[in-house]
Amino acid sequence: MANLVLKNITKKFGKIVAVNNFSFNVNDAEFVTLVGPSGCGKSTTLNIIAGLEDPTEGEIYIDNIFSNNIPPSKRDIAMVFQSYALYPHMRVRENIGFGLKIRRFDKKEIQKRVTETADFLGIGNLLDRKPAELSGGQRQRVALGRAIVRKPKLFLLDEPLSNLDAKLRTQMRADLKILFSDLKGSVVYVTHDQLEAMTMSDRLAVMNDGIIQQIGSSDEVYDHPSNLFVAGFIGSPMMNFVNVKIERGVIYSDGIEMALTKQQLDKIATYGYKKEYILGTRPENITILKSESKIRFEVEVVEDAGAEYIIHLKNGKNRISLVSEKDISPKRGESLNLQFDVNKTHLFDIDTKVAIY
C-alpha cells in the first residue's frame, strides 16, 4: 500500500476558496476520513487527490512521488462515487473489469481477477446482469469491486453510503471497515456523517469552509475538540453551548454555577482572561441529581428515544439537552437539579472559537 502527503493544497474557483491551505498525510494501510458539512471542500479535496482537478497551489505526493502533473489514469488510485457511477451499458463483469481492460491486462488475468473480486464481495452470481437490474446495495458492491479489482495503492471513497437506506448503511459501515482492513488498503473516505467518520476511521480530518479544523483520532476529536466547530460537529446529540462568565474561579450563567478545577484555571490564566466565554458540555456528561445543586434547569421537552430519554431544558437564556436513563420520568415544567462532569467540560474563546481546554 502507499502513503499520501498533501502539502498546502489550496483550490480557488475564481474568488471562492474551496480548499484553504490543506496539509495532511495518510500512512500505509491507514483509513482516514475527511468529514464536514456539505460544501466544506471535502469532495474537492478528494478530486484533487484523484487528479480530476488541479490544485491552485500546493503539492501532492503519492508514495513519495510528486504527483501534481500525473494524470488520474496513471496515479494508481481507485475511486468509489456517491452515485456509484456504474457504466449503464455494460454488464457487471465488464464494469468491474473495465479498468483492467483499458490498461491492457491479459484477458485471462482479467477474468480471474473479476471472478475473485466478485466472489469476495458476494456478487459472483450477478456478473452477467446490467446495473439497472441491481438493487442499491448490489450496485454499491459492484462499484467497490471496480475499485478493488485493480489492487491500487490508494482508495478514495466519496460518500459511498449516502444513497443507502439507514439499515443498510449501518451494516455497510461494518462491512467496509472489515473489507479495507483485510485488503490492508490506504483509504481516504469522505462523508458528512460524523458517526460514519468516527466509527470507521483510524484518523479524521474535520473540515469546514475549506479549512481543516482538526486532525486526530476519534478519541482525540471527541474528547479534545480544538475548536467550537469540531466540538459541535462531532457527537450526537450535539454538545451544549452556553455563554458564561467566570469570577474567582467559578463559572456563572443562567441556571449554572460551577467551580473549575485547578488545571482548568491554569489553562485559562495562560490563555488570558476574557469577559465572556462559551462553555461546552456533552448531553451524555450531564446527570440528574436527587439532591440540591447549583445547576438548575426547567424541563421543556422530553424525547423518548427508546433506550433513553433526551431531555431538553432551559433556564433564562440558556437551553441545553441531556441524555438520561429511564429511571426517572420528568415532566414538562419540572425543575431538575443537574450536575455537569466538570472534567469533561470544554471552554471556548467567545471570539476566536478556539478551545481553551
Add this chain to the structure above:
Amino acid sequence: MFGLTKSTVEKVLLYIICTIVIIVVVFPLYWLIITSLKYDIDSYVYPPQFFPVNITFKNYIDILFLAQEGNLVKYFLNSLIITISTIFLSLLFGSMAAYSLSKHYLSIMFRRMMLALVLVIRIFPPITTAIPYYIILSKFRLVDTHIGLIISYVSFSLPFTIWLMIGFFQSLPTEIEKAATIDGCNFWQRFIKIVIPLSLPGLAVTAIFGFLYSWNEFMLASILTSENAKTLPVVIAGFISDKYLFWGKMTALGVLMTIPVIIFSSFAQRSIVKGLTFGAVKE
C-alpha cells in the same frame, strides 16, 4: 382536447376531421404510386383514373433496365454512398465537436462563440454558398465527385448535429466520465467507449435527419454533379422537359426513391419527433 372527457358528438367530429386530414395527406402519395403503375396514355385521361384500369410495371422496367435512362443502379449507388458517408461523417465529427463544446476545458467565451457561429451557418440560404462553392470545387477539380458533394452535405448537417448532441452530452452524469478517467481512459477512449454508447438515441435522431436531407437534396446535387456522381433527385429532375412529360417513369422513380425513406423512418418515428421538437420544448 386537454385530456378532458369528451361528448360523443366531439368524438365523432374528431374522427371525421382525422379521416379527412389523413385522406388529404395520403392521397398525393397514393396518386404517385398508381400513376407509376399506369401506362402514360392512361395518365392523360380525363376524368382521371382513380383505379388503374391497366396495371403495368413497364415504367419500372424501363427505368431500371433500359439503357436510355442511363444506369439507374449507378445513380442509386451514388445516392447511397453519399448519404451513408454524410451520415457517418456528420455524426462522428459533429459529436466530437459537440463533446468538446459541452465540456469546460476551453474557455466559455470561446465555446459560446463557436456555438453561435455554428448556428448562424444554419441560417445561410444554400444558394448563397452553392455558387462560390462550385467555383472553388472546380478549381480543386472536385466537381462531379462524391467528395465534393459529401463535404457540402456534411457541413450542412453539422450545426444540427452539434446542437442536438451538446444537449445530450450535458445530460450525462459527470461521475460516469470521472469513473472512466480513473479507470484509465484518455480523452478519446472516454468519448468512444463511454459517452457515445450512452448517447445512441441522440445519434439516431441525427442520423435520420441526415438521411432525409442527403437522400432528397436536389439543388446542390444538381450544381455539383453531372454524370459521375449524379444522385437520384437529379435524375428525376432530368426527366422534365417542355415537350413530353414521362409521368410513368417519373413517378416510378419517385416511388423507388421514397421507399427506402419510408422503411427507414418507420423504425424511427419517435426519433423524428424528438428531432423536430428539440429545443422548442422543455421536457
Add this chain to the structure above:
Amino acid sequence: MLTGYRKWSIIFLLPSGLFLIFAYVYPMVYSFIMSFFSYSMLIPGAKPVFTGISNYLSIFNNLAFLNSLRITFIFSIVAIFFQFIIGLFLALVMSANLRITGVFRVFMFIPLMIAPVVVGILWRNLYHASYGVINFFISFLGIPPQIWLGSATKALPAVIVVEIWQQLPVFAFILAAGIASIPTELNKAALVDGCGRMRIFWHITLPLLKPAIIVAFLLRIIDTLRMFDIVYTMTQGGPGTATKFLSLHIYEKGLRFFDIGTAAAQSWFFLIIVLLIEIYFIRLILRRGTAR
C-alpha cells in the same frame, strides 16, 4: 494535465471546423470579394473587373431581382401563416388522445418523406389544367376547370398550397409537443375556476406555447425563404416570372448566365436580409428566456 484535455478539446473541434471553413467560410469570403467585381464566366479568358459597390447598387434597379424578392416574401408570410393556423389545429387534434390519433400521427409523417423534387412533379400532375385531379375535384363544387400552373395569378398560390401540404407535420409536431409539455394541472385548475374551453385555450395554452411557436417560426422562415426544389420541377419559375423565387433567380444568374459578380452581390444581399430577420426572432427567444 488539464492542458492535455485542452489540447484534445481543440483536436475534436478541428474536423468540423475544417469542413465548415471549406464549405461555408471560404465560399462566402470568395463570394464577398467577387461581389465587388464584374465577372462573366461565359466569356472565355475573361478576367474579373473591379466595380466597387455597383453590383449592390444595381440591385435596387433590378426589377427581376426585386420581383423575386417580393414573390419570396409573400410566399413565406402567407405559407407560414397558414401552416401555423392549420398546424395548431392539427396539434390540438393530435393531443386528443383517441385511438385514431396514434394512426393519425403516423400518417402525418408522409409528406416529409417524399423528396421535394418528387413533390413538385407530383403536384404538377395534380394541378394539370386538362387532366389534373384538382380540377376534377373542384368540378364537384361547380367550379369550372382552372389553369393553375400556367396562370400568372394562380401559380404562386398553387405553390403555397404545395408547401403547406408538405410542411404541415413540422408545425403540427412541434406544437403538439408544446401542448404535451403543459402540465394538465393548469387546465384542471382553470376548469375548477370556471373557465370555458375557449378561454383555457386562449389564456393558458397559447401563451405557454409561445416558446415552441417562436422556434417553429424560426425554422420555417429559413426554410421557406430557401424554396427551390419544388418550383424547379413544378413551374421552373413560370409562367414568366410569376414563381421565380429568389433562390431560383440567383441560381440562374450565376449558373445559367454565369454572371458571377452580380450573383455574389445578390447572394449577400439575400443573406443579410435573412440574417436580420432571424436575429430578430432569436432575440425574441433570448428575451423570453431572461424574462423567466
